Amino acid sequence: MGYTVAIVGATGAVGQQMLAVLEERDLPIDRLVPLASLRSAGQTITFRGEEITITELTEASFEGVDVALFSAGGSVSETFGPVAASAGAMVIDNTSAFRMANDVPLVVPEVNGEAALDAPRRIIANPNCSTIQMVVALAPLHREARVKRVVVSTYQAVAGAGARAIKELTEQAVAWANGSPEPPPEIFPHPMLFECLPQIGEFLPDGTSVEEEKMVEETKKIFADETIAVTATTVRVPVLVGHGEALNVEFEGPLSAERAKELLSTAPGVELVDEPEKNRYPLARQAAGKDPVYVGRVRNDATLPHGLNLWVVADNLRKGAALNAVQIAEFLHARDAL
Numbered sequence: 462m463g464y465t466v467a468i469v470g471a472t473g474a475v476g477q478q479m480l481a482v483l484e485e486r487d488l489p490i491d492r493l494v495p496l497a498s499l500r501s502a503g504q505t506i507t508f509r510g511e512e513i514t515i516t517e518l519t520e521a522s523f524e525g526v527d528v529a530l531f532s533a534g535g536s537v538s539e540t541f542g543p544v545a546a547s548a549g550a551m552v553i554d555n556t557s558a559f560r561m562a563n564d565v566p567l568v569v570p571e572v573n574g575e576a577a578l579d580a581p582r583r584i585i586a587n588p589n590c591s592t593i594q595m596v597v598a599l600a601p602l603h604r605e606a607r608v609k610r611v612v613v614s615t616y617q618a619v620a621g622a623g624a625r626a627i628k629e630l631t632e633q634a635v636a637w638a639n640g641s642p643e644p645p646p647e648i649f650p651h652p653m654l655f656e657c658l659p660q661i662g663e664f665l666p667d668g669t670s671v672e673e674e675k676m677v678e679e680t681k682k683i684f685a686d687e688t689i690a691v692t693a694t695t696v697r698v699p700v701l702v703g704h705g706e707a708l709n710v711e712f713e714g715p716l717s718a719e720r721a722k723e724l725l726s727t728a729p730g731v732e733l734v735d736e737p738e739k740n741r742y743p744l745a746r747q748a749a750g751k752d753p754v755y756v757g758r759v760r761n762d763a764t765l766p767h768g769l770n771l772w773v774v775a776d777n778l779r780k781g782a783a784l785n786a787v788q789i790a791e792f793l794h795a796r797d798a799l
């Protein structure tokens with residue numbers, strides 16, 4: 462017997478990856494319910510060889526649904542997440558709507574999977590894409606030497622801002638190649654082509670961006686440790702898919718680069734790519750479409766008593782969103798908790 466799985470935002474950049482990930486993996490599914498706004502209702506998607514019509518998201522959409530994967534924006538989740546949960550579905554939400562709520566677990570299965578078993582509202586939150594790949598890389602090192610402070614600088618792909626953002630950068634590139642006038646940006650505040658934008662999300666009164674704040678707060682919640690200090694600078698770069706992150710990590714105890722590589726080479730969800738002498742290190746174009754969090758450039762930071770530098774890359778639409786959500790569902794399925 463399989464589940465009825467709803468995908469809210471099935472036409473989006475994340476929703477499309479959810480379909481792909483569910484198709485590849487083994488979660489038993491009897492019925493798939495692709496949902497979107499009225500704009501896309503009536504279009505079809507193909508899932509496991511079957512053509513399925515997308516329907517408009519309404520309060521009645523969740524009848525008989527066991528698992529509802531949400532990725533249609535925060536306000537949609539705020540309104541319809543509780544509706545789906547009261548209809549009996551387990552909601553796994555990709556937006557920031559519930560991430561910091563005390564009664565909603567924030568889960569990365571490789572790091573704190575057990576937290577998913579305590580979801581009193583039947584809502585589980587998927588962390589922000591930049592947080593997920595950082596904590597997957599940090600977890601094995603944290604277990605060994607305890608992370609004290611992380612300085613993270615991100616190099617985030619435009620796919621993080623959705624399907625229209627990918628189109629926007631692509632159109633700017635095509636216009637540039639053709640010598641045509643640059644189409645004005647609609648998704649980002651400036652053209653992304655040949656640019657690095659030190660702004661992801663709104664700015665808070667102290668000058669921090671919302672994306673930076675998410676990395677700080679979500680990391681503490683996932684590791685269940687308020688003392689971990691994170692300071693972030695999040696930057697959008699003209700990469701289509703795959704976020705990069707430079708991490709400078711200070712540990713409580715000693716941890717050599719060699720030992721860190723050893724730990725990372727067997728850590729769940731991590732693939733160590735660290736042969737700089739052969740020009741091999743994690744790259745966004747190689748990570749796109751793949752599941753692992755790639756870690757490389759592991760080296761000691763001689764300016765700290767116990768410090769390491771790492772370079773971490775993952776597909777933000779997969780491990781950063783769709784794959785992590787599906788892994789949460791699989792984790793619950795394996796424990797009869799769906």
Ligand SMILES: NC(=O)c1ccc[n+]([C@@H]2O[C@H](COP(=O)([O-])OP(=O)(O)OC[C@H]3O[C@@H](n4cnc5c(N)ncnc54)[C@H](OP(=O)(O)O)[C@@H]3O)[C@@H](O)[C@H]2O)c1
Binds near residue numbers: 476496502622
């Ligand atoms: N992109 C990432 O890397 C990433 C990572 C983690 C989390 N997220 C979060 O996931 C969410 C979706 O991101 P995305 O990148 O997939 O965006 P996207 O490509 O813009 O897709 C948005 C999806 O939401 C649907 N939608 C919008 N308004 C709706 C409404 N009122 N009712 C029903 N469906 C509606 C759209 O359907 P239509 O076709 O009908 O417009 C589309 O399927 C966002 O909250 C984002 O923050 C994204």
